[in-house]
Amino acid sequence: xxxxxxxxxxxxxxxxxxxxxxxxxxxxxxxxxxxxxxxxxxxxxxxxxxxxxxxxxxxxxxxxxxxxxxxxxxxxxxxxxxxxxxxxxxxxxxxxxxxxxxxxxxxxxxxxxxxxxxxxxxxxxxxxxxxxxxxxxxxxxxxxxxxxxxxxxxxxxxxxxxxxxxxxxxxxxxxxxxxxxxxxxxxxxxxxxxxxxxxxxxxxxxxxxxxxxxxxxxxxxxxxxxxxxxxxxxxxxxxxxxxxxxxxxxxxxxxxxxxxxxxxxxxxxxxxxxxxxxxxxxxxxxxxxxxxxxxxxxxxxxxxxxxxxxxxxxxxxxxxxxxxxxxxxxxxxxxxxxxxxxxxxxxxxxxxxxxxxxxxxxxxxxxxxxxxxxxxxxxxxxxxxxxxxxxxxxxxxxxxxxxxxxxxxxxxxxxxxxxxxxxxxxxxxxxxxxxxxxxxxxxxxxxxxxxxxxxxxxxxxxxxxxxxxxxxxxxxxxxxxxxxxxxxxxxxxxxxxxxxxxxxxxxxxxxxxxxxxxxxxxxxxxxxxxxxxxxxxxxxxxxxxxxxxxxxxxxxxxxxxxxxxxxxxxxx
Numbered sequence: 001x002x003x004x005x006x007x008x009x010x011x012x013x014x015x016x017x018x019x020x021x022x023x024x025x026x027x028x029x030x031x032x033x034x035x036x037x038x039x040x041x042x043x044x045x046x047x048x049x050x051x052x053x054x055x056x057x058x059x060x061x062x063x064x065x066x067x068x069x070x071x072x073x074x075x076x077x078x079x080x081x082x083x084x085x086x087x088x089x090x091x092x093x094x095x096x097x098x099x100x101x102x103x104x105x106x107x108x109x110x111x112x113x114x115x116x117x118x119x120x121x122x123x124x125x126x127x128x129x130x131x132x133x134x135x136x137x138x139x140x141x142x143x144x145x146x147x148x149x150x151x152x153x154x155x156x157x158x159x160x161x162x163x164x165x166x167x168x169x170x171x172x173x174x175x176x177x178x179x180x181x182x183x184x185x186x187x188x189x190x191x192x193x194x195x196x197x198x199x200x201x202x203x204x205x206x207x208x209x210x211x212x213x214x215x216x217x218x219x220x221x222x223x224x225x226x227x228x229x230x231x232x233x234x235x236x237x238x239x240x241x242x243x244x245x246x247x248x249x250x251x252x253x254x255x256x257x258x259x260x261x262x263x264x265x266x267x268x269x270x271x272x273x274x275x276x277x278x279x280x281x282x283x284x285x286x287x288x289x290x291x292x293x294x295x296x297x298x299x300x301x302x303x304x305x306x307x308x309x310x311x312x313x314x315x316x317x318x319x320x321x322x323x324x325x326x327x328x329x330x331x332x333x334x335x336x337x338x339x340x341x342x343x344x345x346x347x348x349x350x351x352x353x354x355x356x357x358x359x360x361x362x363x364x365x366x367x368x369x370x371x372x373x374x375x376x377x378x379x380x381x382x383x384x385x386x387x388x389x390x391x392x393x394x395x396x397x398x399x400x401x402x403x404x405x406x407x408x409x410x411x412x413x414x415x416x417x418x419x420x421x422x423x424x425x426x427x428x429x430x431x432x433x434x435x436x437x438x439x440x441x442x443x444x445x446x447x448x449x450x451x452x453x454x455x456x457x458x459x460x461x462x463x464x465x466x467x468x469x470x471x472x473x474x475x476x477x478x479x480x481x482x483x484x485x486x487x488x489x490x491x492x493x494x495x496x497x498x499x500x501x502x503x504x505x506x507x508x509x510x511x512x513x514x515x516x517x518x519x520x521x522x523x524x525x526x527x528x529x530x531x532x533x534x535x536x537x538x539x540x541x542x543x544x545x546x547x548x549x550x551x552x553x554x555x556x557x558x559x560x561x562x563x564x565x566x567x568x569x570x571x572x
Contacts, residue, residue, distance in 0.1 A: 050080065050088035051095050054108075057085040063109035070107060074098060135161055142205045146178070146198060151186030155179065159206055174208035178216045180224070195224045242279065249277050256436045257386070261429060265390060271454070274387040280380040290370040313365035323358040384437050384445045390429060391454040392420040404467070413464050421451045 019027075058064045064085055071079050071087070075098065079089050089095045102108055139157050146155045156179045162172040178198070182188045188195070195216060203209045216225040254275055261270045297309035397405040397415045405415040430449040439445050554561045 050090060051092050053079070053087040053089050053095050053098055053102075058087070058109055059085065060109050063107070067102065067107055070101065070105060071098065074101060131161075135159060138205060142202055145201055145205070146180070149188075149194070149198070151183050151188040151194075152180055153183045154181040157202075159209075161206070161208065173210065173213050174206055175213045176202055176206060176209055176215070178202065178214070179219065180216065181219045189218050189222070189224055192227065196227070199225050246277060246279050249279070250275050253277065253384070253386075253437055257388070257433055260432050260436050261388075261390075264425070264429065264432070269391040269393070269454075271389045271391075272386070273389055274385065276385045278382040278384075280382045287371065291367055292370055294367065313367045315363060316366045317364040319362040321360045321362075323360075325357075326355045381443070383443055384439075386433055386437060386447045388429070388433060388447075388449045389452040389454075390421050390426065390449065391452065391456075392418055394418055394456065412468060413460070414467060416460070418453070420453075426451060 058067065064081070064087075067087065068081065075089065075094060078094065079087060081087055089098060139159050142159070143155050143157050146152060146157070158177045160175045162174070164171065180188065180198075198216060199211065199214055202214055203211070211225075214225065215223060217223055254272055257272060257275075258267065258270065293310040293312055294314050295308060296311045296314065297307070299306050299308035394416050397417055399405055407413045407415055426449050430447055433439075433447050433449065434445075437445070437447070439447060550561075
């Protein structure tokens with residue numbers, strides 16, 4: 001063992017000798033930090049622990065100041081406030097006492113959940129705290145159920161559960177108030193079935209609740225579960241639905257009629273003046289009872305004929321009774337010593353021998369029956385009234401050249417001719433409308449189709465203005481085109497004249513140049529013949545040389561000179 005320790009120490013010395021000063025400093029620093037952490041942990045763990053007075057920070061400074069003032073009075077110096085406005089007290093016992101004081105003095109801030117006082121974990125719970133936790137659990141469960149319903153954005157539920165009392169008459173009822181915030185476009189506030197479902201959900205969640213002790217409101221404070229007060233609104237809603245159904249049927253019939261008449265006339269010539277459908281919205285139930293024959297023997301399907309036996313009825317039971325009597329009748333007498341009470345007309349019949357026979361027979365028959373109960377549809381058409389006006393046709397008049405005629409008064413109106421609707425066509429329309437609406441004379445239906453000339457002055461004025469505008473536009477375009485043609489023709493003539501004048505001027509100048517050149521050459525030739533020494537100017541000498549070069553080039557390259565002349569002529 002000693003050798004092992006010696007080897008270990010030698011290895012440590014070897015490793016220590018190889019380490020640098022920086023590594024040694026890091027090692028000592030790490031050991032010092034660990035020792036300091038252990039010391040701080042021991043010191044802080046020895047200090048007394050604090051518990052929160054309220055489970056959430058207090059954001060309102062005024063509420064925080066009032067609570068701190070009360071704590072200074074009740075437990076001065078035994079609390080502290082953290083940087084995030086959490087109030088801490090030394091122990092749970094102090095926290096319970098101060099919570100009771102804060103609730104009694106109404107110092108709990110409004111933005112703090114009142115149930116947060118019971119969120120703090122503890123080893124023991126009082127009966128009051130258990131009741132509060134139970135109430136809170138029920139409330140939160142009900143809120144979750146209501147929030148799961150489609151069309152609700154937010155809900156707030158408050159349930160009051162009074163304590164049990166010794167006598168039943170002293171007990172206070174359970175009450176519940178519910179505030180619902182509907183989502184946009186939701187019908188939760190107008191759908192009575194949904195409101196009734198929410199009310200039943202709350203009643204089954206809290207066993208002591210009744211319909212009279214539940215109030216459901218929206219975000220505006222309007223009571224939603226007042227079903228008795230909703231009777232008027234229900235009747236109003238029913239009336240609106242009936243009117244909407246009536247309008248829907250009238251629109252359907254109008255569409256059917258217009259569709260039928262559009263095949264005969266144009267839509268602008270037909271006008272439905274009135275279409276009224278009188279509906280009976282009352283519900284009806286009818287019960288029908290049919291007496292059927294009794295099938296005594298069913299039909300044999302194997303035979304080619306019907307061999308069934310039917311009877312009007314069959315005997316279920318039969319009873320016969322017979323009664324026979326023969327002897328004297330019994331006349332009652334009064335008490336001894338008293339005269340009887342028999343009427344005088346019956347006294348003569350006393351002690352007479354009589355005979356009596358009676359027979360009775362009772363037979364019970366059974367017949368086949370069929371009871372049918374049928375509920376009529378929710379509405380029934382009582383009467384249909386239709387009034388239709390049809391306009392005649394208007395045709396524009398044309399002359400023999402196919403041009404539109406105008407009125408002779410100089411107003412510029414187009415001349416038109418009116419063609420009224422024939423009686424045969426009106427009868428055809430009336431028959432068509434009757435078929436379209438399912439006409440029933442016994443129901444009191446009425447269909448009237450009349451020929452009425454519509455007022456089309458505004459339409460004709462618009463057509464006349466449009467035609468005049470189109471004609472003026474056509475005339476304007478025609479004269480503009482003529483003017484443009486004249487201008488183009490004038491430009492072409494001017495260009496041709498300009499070229500002609502330019503050509504004449506150039507020819508005249510060339511002719512003068514040739515004459516001058518001929519005069520110079522003649523003068524030079526005359527001077528040479530006379531032996532005179534003539535000096536030419538520089539320009540004349542250059543012109544003579546250019547002329548000689550051109551002549552030589554024309555002799556040597558006649559095609560090039562001809563192409564050059566053609567180019568000059570084309571440019572000119």
